[in-house]
Amino acid sequence: MAQALSVEDLLDAYRTMKTIREFEDRVHVEFAKGGIPGFVHLYAGEEASATGVGMHLRDDDRLASNHRGHGHCIAKGVEVKGMMAEIYGKRTGTCRGKGGSMHIADLDTGMMGANGIVGGGPPLVCGAALAAKRRGKGGLAVAFCGDGASNQGTVFEAMNLATVWKLPVVFVFENNGYAEATDSRFSVSCKDIAQRAIGFGMPGRIVDGHDFFAVHEAFAEAAERARSGGGPSLIEHKLDRFFGHFEGDNQKYRPAGEVARLREETCCIKRFARKVTGEHGITAQQLSAIDDEVARLIDEAVAFAETSPEPEASDLLTDVYIKY
Numbered sequence: 125m126a127q128a129l130s131v132e133d134l135l136d137a138y139r140t141m142k143t144i145r146e147f148e149d150r151v152h153v154e155f156a157k158g159g160i161p162g163f164v165h166l167y168a169g170e171e172a173s174a175t176g177v178g179m180h181l182r183d184d185d186r187l188a189s190n191h192r193g194h195g196h197c198i199a200k201g202v203e204v205k206g207m208m209a210e211i212y213g214k215r216t217g218t219c220r221g222k223g224g225s226m227h228i229a230d231l232d233t234g235m236m237g238a239n240g241i242v243g244g245g246p247p248l249v250c251g252a253a254l255a256a257k258r259r260g261k262g263g264l265a266v267a268f269c270g271d272g273a274s275n276q277g278t279v280f281e282a283m284n285l286a287t288v289w290k291l292p293v294v295f296v297f298e299n300n301g302y303a304e305a306t307d308s309r310f311s312v313s314c315k316d317i318a319q320r321a322i323g324f325g326m327p328g329r330i331v332d333g334h335d336f337f338a339v340h341e342a343f344a345e346a347a348e349r350a351r352s353g354g355g356p357s358l359i360e361h362k363l364d365r366f367f368g369h370f371e372g373d374n375q376k377y378r379p380a381g382e383v384a385r386l387r388e389e390t391c392c393i394k395r396f397a398r399k400v401t402g403e404h405g406i407t408a409q410q411l412s413a414i415d416d417e418v419a420r421l422i423d424e425a426v427a428f429a430e431t432s433p434e435p436e437a438s439d440l441l442t443d444v445y446i447k448y
């Protein structure tokens with residue numbers, strides 16, 4: 125169910141991938157300088173995955189993420205300056221500084237939240253998908269999880285419920301080969317996470333997660349199935365992360381030179397740029413104009429975050445309960 129992508133779509137995709145990469149590379153630098161509190165898990169290397177999915181999502185679709193959530197937020201349309209301020213724990217942040225990197229949520233754009241609980245997203249999207257199904261307007265919900273999360277009981281329960289209730293859900297497993305320091309060959313019971321779909325009675329597909337076009341095409345099919353009442357799907361994106369599990373991770377568990385080699389060989393942005401300039405008539409100048417635009421945006425986001433006020437002690441008492 126491949127969809128024709130216009131030049132505008134492709135430039136948008138490039139802008140999103142580049143924004144995620146620059147955001148992450150900059151957070152890496154600023155974290156090392158000591159400007160950012162708390163834990164940070166970077167997504168660089170996985171940009172094609174969030175972007176290829178996000179381009180299919182409407183504002184009223186819901187997305188639940190995991191601890192490595194910045195890319196998912198950006199692809200879902202969460203405002204970048206607010207995200208940066210949130211990571212800095214500032215009052216101007218998306219969640220007024222209360223969430224930090226691992227808990228960025230923005231219900232206006234359908235972002236249900238990054239999530240510090242591994243496997244926490246899938247049950248949430250089942251609730252959102254049930255609501256979408258009852259509304260009957262073709263809405264869907266997507267959960268992003270890692271290979272580690274694919275082993276969680278919460279994820280199995282959610283996949284079972286989604287099939288039994290024929291919910292409009294897509295489960296996307298971003299298999300970057302590691303759960304913290306554990307190679308997925310030592311923790312995932314089958315060769316491919318996609319095989320597990322068979323046991324739950326839903327379609328499962330393996331996709332090259334470095335290939336924006338492959339991600340975009342596979343998700344189009346799953347989204348169409350979900351929106352038209354066909355029920356859930358599972359997609360496994362095989363990809364790589366370019367940083368450690370968290371900022372500060374010495375990555376001793378990775379073979380020497382692996383990261384440098386991956387940055388050279390599997391970079392989804394370089395691959396995308398080669399393809400669109402070679403086959404889609406986009407010029408290097410068009411891409412570099414986007415590079416400049418993104419660089420300015422990230423500079424502004426960091427300046428905004430650095431100069432924003434800290435939360436007040438009284439902020440601890442707001443946003444704790446929701447009134448219905």
Ligand SMILES: Cc1ncc(C[n+]2csc(CCOP(=O)(O)OP(=O)(O)O)c2C)c(N)n1
Pocket residue numbers: 191192240241242243269270271272273274300301302303304369
């Ligand atoms: C329920 C739960 N168990 C354990 C942890 C600790 N933990 C945080 S991230 C992580 C690994 C997750 O790996 P994966 O799902 O593959 O995602 P990746 O980091 O590779 O993107 C673990 C075990 C946690 N946060 N929550």
